[in-house]
Amino acid sequence: MGERTALSPTTRAALIWGGLAALVIVLFIVAVVILNATVYSAKGFVHSYVDALNRGDTSSALALAGVQATGASGDELLTVPEKGELRRIQITAERESAGGVHRVTVSFDTSSDLGDTSTPHTTTFAVRPAGKIGGLFSQWQFQTAPTASIDVTPLHDPRFTANGSDVTTLGADVASRFTVLAPAVYSLAHDTMYLTATPETTVADTVGGVVPATVDVQPRASFVAKVRADVDKYLRTDCLPQRVLLPSGCPFGQEVDDRLTSTPTWSMTTYPPVSLDPTDTAGVWKVVTATGEAHLRVGAESLYDGHDYTINEDVPFTVGYQVLIGSNNGLTITPQ
CATH class of the missing domain: 3.10.450 (Nuclear Transport Factor 2; Chain: A,)
Known part of the structure; x- marks a missing residue:
């Protein structure tokens, strides 16, 4: 048998580094292939x-x-x-x-x-x-x-x-x-x-x-409640205190042909229910026409025979309003 020639340290190092370099190249190529098949696909x-x-x-x-x-x-x-x-x-x-x-x-x-x-x-x-x-x-x-x-x-x-x-x-x-x-x-x-x-x-x-x-x-329910409260407040504070048969700017009133013997007084029997419907104008809603009942009490004298009597009766009325929502969320309510 022939004698094996021993590799010099330099040769061994070159082979090792060459193998490592080849491995790195192979791994790099594999990584590129994998990335192109996944992340870069x-x-x-x-x-x-x-x-x-x-x-x-x-x-x-x-x-x-x-x-x-x-x-x-x-x-x-x-x-x-x-x-x-x-x-x-x-x-x-x-x-x-x-x-x-x-x-x-x-x-x-x-x-x-x-x-x-x-x-x-x-x-x-x-x-x-x-x-x-x-x-x-x-x-x-x-x-x-x-x-x-x-x-x-x-x-x-x-x-x-x-x-x-x-x-x-x-x-x-x-x-x-x-x-x-x-x-x-x-x-x-x-x-x-x-x-x-x-x-x-x-x-x-x-x-x-x-x-x-x-x-x-x-x-919202709170919107309906707010409009209802405002309508009720208007009727209560602006209309009921008026001591006339036909309160100005109000939805109710009563004509009497005979002579009055006392000042008319109004109270509210039933406030009108409030519900809202949209209109054709954005930001404007309408209160659906609803019926309420005011109560009138006033003394009168018949022009026919002169006898005195008291008018004490409920007076039906209807309401309809437009409600505008302002840019600051203020409400403007106007009668229809």
């Missing part, structure tokens, strides 16, 4: 976008979407966070089509604050390659901007809230179109001093789709 790009939406990072979501909020009418919801509105987010499908465009489908659930009832939704995005980072990592961009539209009709008042943010449209009772980042999940409501609307969840989960939504603004 079409699926990873879409997941980053949806995650930014769901954590309320609207700036990052807009940047990834390639969409800019201009501040123009209709862009208001683009900057309203959707934090935590999406649940159980999953990439469920990816399909590559001609031109290298990838269609990535995301599934998610939404649920109300009142329970665990969930509704499954899916959104499909079209993304395409957009070059490389450092010649190694894939970049992606949306082939079609991931936006949808919500047509919001606020009934009886032009204002509403979206996920707690105040929005004012150009007018009540007409639809206003808002551009949103899809998938969009908004709780639409109204919450002002005198008016309210039950929150309704609106989901726009189709890129390029249009979803209608209605915000049904109604008077």
